[in-house]
């Protein structure tokens with residue numbers, strides 16, 4: 001395993017150990033939550049736990065099935081705890097997510113949970129959000145007008161292109177992604193709202209004020225930061 005994978009493995013296990021029998025669990029998307037889902041599946045099997053997962057993407061649905069986690073939907077259950085990765089985390093626990101184009105359903109699931117736990121390796125920790133471009137899921141018809149609006153707001157939008165697929169990335173919801181670089185994101189709460197009121201934008205990847213806890217995998221140790229600690 002390369003170093004970053006070890007850190008992701010460590011935080012995935014730590015988060016899986018937080019889950020209690022009988023809970024409904026939001027299953028985040030990405031290479032870090034991959035470890036969480038795997039360890040949760042192992043605990044369910046070894047300890048005969050009664051746990052249901054609510055996936056945030058086709059990827060996490062497939063991984064849940066592989067791990068032996070039964071799944072359900074938000075229509076049927078409230079979520080006790082959601083565990084998800086992030087592309088950037090700042091000192092006030094605001095996030096940028098959506099590197100895997102799953103942020104729309106992730107935001108729905110993560111914000112619905114009674115507790116939202118973020119797991120990251122130390123490379124994701126930043127002083128100020130914005131080095132990672134903000135992903136916006138947009139309906140395809142809105143491409144030109146949303147791009148123009150983002151430029152007016154000081155952004156540099158780029159249509160995310162597929163790999164091993166010609167043309168743009170198509171999200172799980174059938175839409176496009178505009179990765180938008182902003183020079184500095186001084187007020188993530190404000191920018192998150194401004195982006196979401198642009199007609200044609202379904203959801204953007206800023207998750208301001210949502211995380212209750214962040215678990216950071218470092219070379220030296222695992223660091224845990226709770227929202228109440230920073231208030």
Ligand SMILES: O=C[C@H](O)[C@H](O)[C@H](O)COP(=O)(O)O
Pocket residue numbers: 028029030031032033084085086087097098099100101102103106
């Ligand atoms: O759309 C994807 C998600 O927001 C991921 O949780 C995020 O990109 C972090 O993924 P990873 O753990 O692979 O860095």
